Amino acid sequence: xxxxxxxxxxxxxxxxxxGRAAERSFVSQPTLSVAVKKLEDELGVILFERxxxxxxxxxxxxxxxxxxxxxxxxxxxxEDLAREGKDELVGPIRLGAIYTVGPYLLPGLVPVLKARAxxxxxxxxxxxxxxxxxQLRDNELDVAILALPVDLTGLVAWPVYDEDxxxxxxxxxxxxxxxxxxxxxxxxxxxxxxxxGHCFRDQVVQACPKCIEPENAGARALTGSSLETxxxxxxxxxxxxxxxxxxxxxxxxxxxxxxDLAEPAPGRQVAILFRRGFPRMQAVRVLREAVLxxxxxxxxxxxxxxxxxxxxx
Numbered sequence: 001x002x003x004x005x006x007x008x009x010x011x012x013x014x015x016x017x018x019g020r021a022a023e024r025s026f027v028s029q030p031t032l033s034v035a036v037k038k039l040e041d042e043l044g045v046i047l048f049e050r051x052x053x054x055x056x057x058x059x060x061x062x063x064x065x066x067x068x069x070x071x072x073x074x075x076x077x078x079e080d081l082a083r084e085g086k087d088e089l090v091g092p093i094r095l096g097a098i099y100t101v102g103p104y105l106l107p108g109l110v111p112v113l114k115a116r117a118x119x120x121x122x123x124x125x126x127x128x129x130x131x132x133x134x135q136l137r138d139n140e141l142d143v144a145i146l147a148l149p150v151d152l153t154g155l156v157a158w159p160v161y162d163e164d165x166x167x168x169x170x171x172x173x174x175x176x177x178x179x180x181x182x183x184x185x186x187x188x189x190x191x192x193x194x195x196x197g198h199c200f201r202d203q204v205v206q207a208c209p210k211c212i213e214p215e216n217a218g219a220r221a222l223t224g225s226s227l228e229t230x231x232x233x234x235x236x237x238x239x240x241x242x243x244x245x246x247x248x249x250x251x252x253x254x255x256x257x258x259x260d261l262a263e264p265a266p267g268r269q270v271a272i273l274f275r276r277g278f279p280r281m282q283a284v285r286v287l288r289e290a291v292l293x294x295x296x297x298x299x300x301x302x303x304x305x306x307x308x309x310x311x312x313x
Contacts, residue, residue, distance in 0.1 A: 007025065009065055095142070105246075105296050164266075198225075265307070
């Protein structure tokens, strides 16, 4: 049994498809198939049920894959511990960011971090909150920038900034001159939302539940694939949306008007998350300092915040 074989079965469990698992593992499909069969023969159990077009772990396979994840995480920790005696600012940092943060933060963050830690490049992954948390816990990411609250079991969150949400309207809209817009009035218009899976969508719906209630005659929510796509649809006159303030202040807002939402105004807190015991804390600190110095507009920075954690070790 090798770490490589354990990595193969973990990837096969994630993809549930031999071809995609092989691509994820950077090997050919026959290589991965032979390795999985070899491991099954060695262990004397069937790890995966093969059906047409799909692969599913057996009951015992599911338990073995779970243990394989832990073994791989511990093996990576050995490498990280060995790196502790070296310069923590040398070597890549695997950074995850949610879709509603990355486009507005990264343009300013990357040059600042490159100047402060030139030998610590970023390997960047944008994804949904749930997926980034999974990758963080599986040691596929080193740090992730997410909106709180999330389940912090096994993780530490270091808040970076607070941010309000604003209504985004096309120029000339009847609400464009309002000093503040009550959230409940959003249901009066065609409201463009991100699709399911985006935590930001859930936060907007929490602020205006009637926006998606089918029994409400005014609930006419439409879906877009990204905040940037939705902004273009709003500018074209298709409807209105809600966005983090940074999405308006760090992008060209031609054809758009941002209006504050009335108190209690919805918003979010964004934090850097990492695993408990992550050995490159100096790298996390430098990354956080670079975020604070990124020059992103429209947020309230939290330079004096302290890391928080919860859940069992």
